[in-house]
Amino acid sequence: MKNVISAVCVHCGHEVEATPTTYTCPKCGGIMDIKYDYKYIREHLTKEKLADRKDPSIWRFKEFLPVAEDLNYPKLRVGGSPLYKADRLAEELGVKTLYIKDDGINPTASLKDRASALAVAKAYEAGMDTIACSSTGNAASSLAGNAAAAGFKTYIFVPSRAPKGKVSQLMIFGANVVSVQGSYEDTFRLSAEAIERWGWYNRNAAINPYLMEGKKTVSLEIAEQLDFDMPDYIALSVGDGCTIGGVWKGLKDLYEAGFIDKLPRLISVQSTGCYPINRAIQENAPWRPMEENTIADSIAVGVPRNPDKALNAIRESNGIAVNVTDEEILSAMRLLGRTCGVFGEPAGVTGTAGLKKALEEGLIPRDASVVSIVTGNGLKDTANAIKAAGEPISIPADMNLLLKAFQEKGFDLK
Ligand SMILES: *Cc1c(COP(=O)(O)O)cnc(C)c1O
Ligand SMILES: [Zn+2]
Numbered sequence: 001m002k003n004v005i006s007a008v009c010v011h012c013g014h015e016v017e018a019t020p021t022t023y024t025c026p027k028c029g030g031i032m033d034i035k036y037d038y039k040y041i042r043e044h045l046t047k048e049k050l051a052d053r054k055d056p057s058i059w060r061f062k063e064f065l066p067v068a069e070d071l072n073y074p075k076l077r078v079g080g081s082p083l084y085k086a087d088r089l090a091e092e093l094g095v096k097t098l099y100i101k102d103d104g105i106n107p108t109a110s111l112k113d114r115a116s117a118l119a120v121a122k123a124y125e126a127g128m129d130t131i132a133c134s135s136t137g138n139a140a141s142s143l144a145g146n147a148a149a150a151g152f153k154t155y156i157f158v159p160s161r162a163p164k165g166k167v168s169q170l171m172i173f174g175a176n177v178v179s180v181q182g183s184y185e186d187t188f189r190l191s192a193e194a195i196e197r198w199g200w201y202n203r204n205a206a207i208n209p210y211l212m213e214g215k216k217t218v219s220l221e222i223a224e225q226l227d228f229d230m231p232d233y234i235a236l237s238v239g240d241g242c243t244i245g246g247v248w249k250g251l252k253d254l255y256e257a258g259f260i261d262k263l264p265r266l267i268s269v270q271s272t273g274c275y276p277i278n279r280a281i282q283e284n285a286p287w288r289p290m291e292e293n294t295i296a297d298s299i300a301v302g303v304p305r306n307p308d309k310a311l312n313a314i315r316e317s318n319g320i321a322v323n324v325t326d327e328e329i330l331s332a333m334r335l336l337g338r339t340c341g342v343f344g345e346p347a348g349v350t351g352t353a354g355l356k357k358a359l360e361e362g363l364i365p366r367d368a369s370v371v372s373i374v375t376g377n378g379l380k381d382t383a384n385a386i387k388a389a390g391e392p393i394s395i396p397a398d399m400n401l402l403l404k405a406f407q408e409k410g411f412d413l414k
Contacts, residue, residue: 003040004066007032007209010308018066020126023207031308032209034066041257050224056080058114058217064253066213067121073150076107078117079217083225089339093356097369101222102342104377108145108169111218111243111375116142116203118214120150123201129153133203134191136184136239136298137166138376143203144173155200157191159184163297165380183292185303205242206305215246220254222371228260231369235267237350238277239299241310243375244268248313266319269354274300277310278321295326295384298347298376320363322354329353330388333378343378
């Protein structure tokens with residue numbers, strides 16, 4: 001890895017060699033960040049060179065990624081998700097320029113595939129054959145899928161509240177799944193003990209610094225898709241804080257390597273039922289645990305695993321913290337579906353719900369340009385989708401009943 005200098009502790013600054021099994025800081029237990037040689041990146045990658053690459057996946061950015069040159073195992077196609085110019089939604093929300101980055105189209109249908117692809121790569125480099133994690137659901141299904149493609153065994157711990165769609169993915173991908181009757185915090189703790197005991201490769205968020213390096217590829221893609229002309233804001237949902245930390249790391253890497261000359265401000269969106277990170281921003285105080293009280297299961301994280309990097313990202317970017325209700329999340333599901341044809345899970349659309357609120361409350365100007373990231377696909381959680389959108393017209397196959405039903409609905413048909 002000629003492009004990587006070291007791993008640096010974000011807490012105490014201690015620097016170590018970045019090996020595949022570099023997890024937390026050996027000195028203070030803090031979370032590590034991968035440090036790059038930006039001069040090397042500048043010398044080996046240009047915008048033109050990037051444009052010529054045919055691989056649409058995250059590996060097109062290999063100069064920005066902490067992996068060996070050739071990783072020869074079967075991979076899912078992670079990344080390369082579309083960035084839609086969402087003019088109709090922009091008009092409804094009352095904002096000048098809006099793009100939707102639909103990360104729900106990833107192979108296992110969430111942004112987490114970006115992190116899991118890196119976890120599998122590092123486990124491969126480390127010569128290990130078993131990977132484990134705990135997750136609210138999507139990290140689990142993405143690890144299970146990416147590991148299955150590459151031929152790795154997985155042990156996966158999810159809280160029992162995880163939606164059926166996500167659990168079914170785990171089972172289909174052949175993971176060894178433990179559904180823990182308890183909170184995400186309980187689940188995380190049990191997985192940590194098991195990983196320690198059996199020595200599996202650790203894909204737990206915030207423990208493993210390479211995961212964020214995978215997540216940052218969403219920023220690299222947004223930049224390339226916008227021809228390196230960055231928006232004023234990027235809105236996204238926040239749970240553990242790894243995604244927003246990764247988005248910020250990607251932006252900073254691009255900036256340091258001379259690919260962009262403007263850093264967007266981040267809009268961190270959480271649920272009013274669980275917002276420990278946003279509360280720390282709003283009160284300018286250390287974060288404290290909270291109840292996990294929201295339908296957006298992927299961001300129902302009362303004890304965030306990566307608060308330091310998340311808080312750094314929001315503060316350094318001069319960002320904004322917005323909390324939305326479950327009602328506002330369900331409404332954003334309908335809105336994105338109706339105006340963009342994009343179907344997000346509750347946590348997937350929470351960023352867009354927060355953008356709507358930020359505009360209504362005048363937290364950001366109407367003439368702004370914004371990218372809203374949809375982090376997960378709605379088919380993972382059909383129960384909440386039906387809750388958001390309601391049931392269809394249900395009648396026997398009879399034209400008179402159809403006419404009557406249309407009349408009742410007030411459809412204007414000639
Ligand atoms: C995991 C996840 C998030 C939040 O990411 P964190 O790294 O936990 O902050 C948001 N949306 C979806 C769909 C997720 O799966
Ligand atoms: Zn340290």
